[in-house]
Amino acid sequence: MTTPRDTLASRRVRANGDGTVYQRKDRRWEAAGYVLASGNTRKRIRVYGTTRKEALSKLTEKIAASNRGLPAPSAQGGLATYLTYWLQNVAVHQLRENTHTRYTAVTRLYLIPGLGKKKLAKLTAKDVRTWLNELRTTCQCCTRGIDVGRDEPRCCDIGKCCSKRLSPLTLAYVHSVLKSALEHAVREEEIPRNVARNVRTGTSRPRRFEPLTAGEAREFLAATSDHRLNALFELALRTGLRKGELLGLRWEDLDLASGTASIRRTLQRTNSGGLTALPTKTQSSERRIAVPTPCLRSLEQHRARQRQERDAAGERWQNSGYVFTRHFTALLCQAGLRRIRFHDLRHSTATLLLEQGVELVVIKELLGHAHIGVTATVYAHVRLRLQRDAIDLLGNTLRNPAETTDKPDDRDEPPLWAEPVR
Template sequence: MTTPRDVSPSRRVRANGDGTVYQRKDGRWEAAGYVLALGNTRKRVRAYGTTRKEALAKLTEKIAVSNRGVPVPSAQGSVSAYLTYWLENVAVHHLRENTHTRYTACVHQHLIPGLGKKKLAKLTAKDVRTWLNQLRTTCQCCARSIDARRHQPRCCAAGTCCSKQLSPLTLAYIHSVLKSALEHAVREEEIPRNVARNVRTGTPRPRRSEPLTAHEARQFLTAAGSDRLAALYELALRTGLRKGELLGLQWEDLDLHNGTASIRRTLQRTQTGGLTALPTKTRASERRIALPSECIHSFKGHREVQEGEREAAAEDWRDNGLVFSTPAGGPIDPANLNRHFRALLDRAGIRRIRFHDLRHSTATLLLEQGVELVVIKELLGHAHIGVTATVYAHVRLRLQRDAIDALSTALAGRAGHETARDDSAEPPPLTDVVR
């Protein structure tokens, strides 16, 4: 009869749920046990070590994590394989074509080269943070061999690094793409948690806009008055419509009698379809706006010009119903509008700005006139008022300064006329409370 002391260590009886520990033929120790898996199921896992104690410690750690309700991941492939699957089978059905194109470029230029070889199930927040820190300080010209593909290398390939690093906005965008992909992996129960969400990259400063001043805006409208697309520029500056919304506007969207315009679509160039009319950027972007009387007047003149172009083009006219079209009736390419806009700025003697800065100019001028932020949000078609408040924070600070200066002037005037009243011990009446 054997006693417990005579039993081999590899044969000792373990409690139910502690798993099995034994020595393999190759000399290593293996511990196996059941842990919580995705879908509220149980899965048998194994842990290995050079000693019995090491293998048992690894298994005990996995069981302890399982007892806290964290399931074991089921993904066995690499990050590269999952990102490719996500782009081709998931993102392509939920994103716009241009957005999907940008996501694809981001994945192939940054995510796969940096994290692609790691196992999806073993990716940690530390891996993501280390990769982002490295990406932040890496010259992209060297890393992506941009200069080596030029006919005449002038920086990295020539031995002089140009230190072309990614901007904080680009880093935040790359991080957001990774978070979106891993979030879907969590929903498909491939991994238990999104480790990219545990990494904080900081809030990057928004790109500084260069809106027109009131004087420059008047100068711009005067110069655009004789232009063929005068109605477009006036509508852009007075209502803040996006470039795609302007180019996708159709005559059926306008109600000149009641002075309104319905924004239903945007015109964009895609890789597969060319110039294509797409739904608005967000649901909030699909809106109806009030038209200024100046725009209604310019629309009537623009329609007469377009009718003359229709007669001149005769059979070559392409009837798309667009308000702003080429002389042949076709859609205007956004890139061509940018070139036309820059030429107009040069003729007007105004500094170079982006076309999108006309939209910023609209919001800035409205804020300076004391228009409520919620009204500007509805006019611009922002999904959330926080977007409006964040983008135009610099304007709100200037308005606060004007308000404080006005209050200081008022208080200084009252102090000079009511000195005797201020010296009294009686509290001021309620009507004198400054709000």
Template sequence: MTTPRDTPASRRVRANGDGTVYQRKDSRWEAAGYVLAPGNTRKRVRVYGTTRKEALAKLTEKIATSNRGVPVPSAQGSLAAYLTYWLQNVAVHHLRENTHTRYATCIRLHLIPGLGAKKLARLTARDVRTFLDHLRITCQCCTQERDIDRRSCCTIGQCCDKRLSPLTVTYVHSVLKSALEHAVREDDLPRNIARNVKTPSPRPRRFQPFTASEARQFLQAASGDRLHALYELALRTGLRKGELLGLHWEDLDLDAGTANIHRSLQRTRTGGLTTLHTKTRASERRIALPTECVHSLKNHRERQQEERRAVGARWSDSGLVFTTPTGGPLDPANLTRRFGRLLRRAGLRRIRFHDLRHSTATLLLEQGIDLVVIKELLGHAHIGVTAGVYAHVRLRLQRQAIDTLGDALGTGDDDPDDPPAAVVVR
């Protein structure tokens, strides 16, 4: 008579509903069990692992998800059904709300109309490549029937040929890769076929930051503005718009001249103006404030106290540094409009508010500041991001260095500053 201890691990009896685990002939471990499927049905799923513990953990996770009432997507279903499931049950827990909204728009406008009818299990790299190629050359007014109500452009036979930018096509591809990657992790697909499709790298978005003279002109024009401290802080430190608007007085130490950046003010579809965490974990940082910013912030605090006394009980105590005249948070869109009006008054060319951040980095690079210091100031996750975004500046600095070397090498043969021929430069 055998006891449970004598029974091999691969043949031990598990309780009803826990599934089965056994070792295959190829030495891998396979676990199988029944889970909830779309349509309130039950489906037998199989997962694999290099060890019994790994396979069992995967199956246990699927059964636990099923017990919470979340159906497991079927690889036999359409890509449209899977993308809908992924958005509602997976991506919603891992993405910021605005990012999730952009993903949903991308799936609704492009992925479902173009690939949604395909079976998830039968989707091929050729399907994805054909879809992306078609997306690049298709007029979006015609595809999405945008002009039906206005009876213009495409509806009257005069196609405007409004195509997606290469950057948007790359974004659509990245959303599809993210969705299929989850299907691979859940063993619904053997591999992520979207990763096998290579798309040309889009050209980096061009930006025209302020020159040093334009930056001085901008600060001079902003000196009399109610939000002068905000504009100065943006140009001298490179903070993002959301980081500036989400700054609280408790985040500042004006005596020590430092600021803790760990919040961002964003407008979301469901919550309106909402304070969120910064863009990435690397964006949470402590920066040194320039002396000019400390002075302007102190003046701004005094002005805010005067506004608070003026409105009395109508003041909304949000604790924010930059507020409306009644203490409420500033809307990012309103700040953009104020910034545009300021540029027009100053007689400066039109740039985006985010280009103030690019101006900060560009001017620092041109002053010879190390790339690592700029990366920490801007809050980039990796130094490669900083180096990639400002490659054009580094190229210009290389040109200046080469020209300087050319001036040195172009001196006469009898120059007394020439080093001896025997000197080895290392």
């Protein structure tokens, strides 16, 4: 019901350039005004709200952006124009630098070539689905002309397509970037709905990884026992911390007396600033964990060695305050182990803990996952193997006593017990 106050407010004269605000017949409030558009022109825009204050606030925000010289994107323009605007004026302030770099690459390589000429207002779910199907079935070497820059002709240059297609994970990532851009267009009321959300790409399988087995983990710890960064590798394998979290540890984050570590930051290499300390990946990643006793001894030795190096360097010593700096692949070769990523040490930790029967919620807290569903999804194959072991155990219980033999099962191995923590 319209109050006299609202009626008077809607009719009062506003200053020139402030736009107009009035209530529509459908009881919503509409605000309209002129803002800067592409090509150094001006256009009239309309925004809506359930109250006069909400509609006026939206209009004021758009006029303020216009006064700062930011042209409003036009739904009548092409998707390429809007994606460029979104990356330069919105995403750059909301994403980490490395994430923004990946979003820019995805936009340049896939979104603009495939959908850039489409009008933002006329983009349909069918357009998105057709484009994704083409990405799924097209060789990227042929499409992007990668062979042109090669010294030796390959793939389509010699008439033998290598069929290098995007993986399901990459396809899902490209789709997610488009959804993020269109979601902001909906919030800015450039389009009524996000058509990319109506397209399903299917659930992609988690990336396969090869964690260390219990025996390989023991061999790795033995190979790194005399290394200068032994404390780094031991802490990575026994706690499952991310590489950036390990490198971001400072001595004030460690309480060696109580045996705990506070994870407050992550160290990442960016294009603009080199090694940069950033907040943790998510709010759940900022946590306090127990440090195993062997790691406490390794850290004490590492600090003593670091002090000796500082005294030997004298004035040349550059004190960063960080616990570690970083030799991984060479150690794997030295130990005679297969080549894995440093991040697979984190997967090894979680896998070994699951095989010891540790509850999933405990592993989730240790790894710093935002949701337990992430932990359950990533390590679903491990849980399936544990289910099979449980079924086999039940089968042994239900077996006819006359069929049992005293022959030991060669597959049974003693479990790798977790180290005690303080």
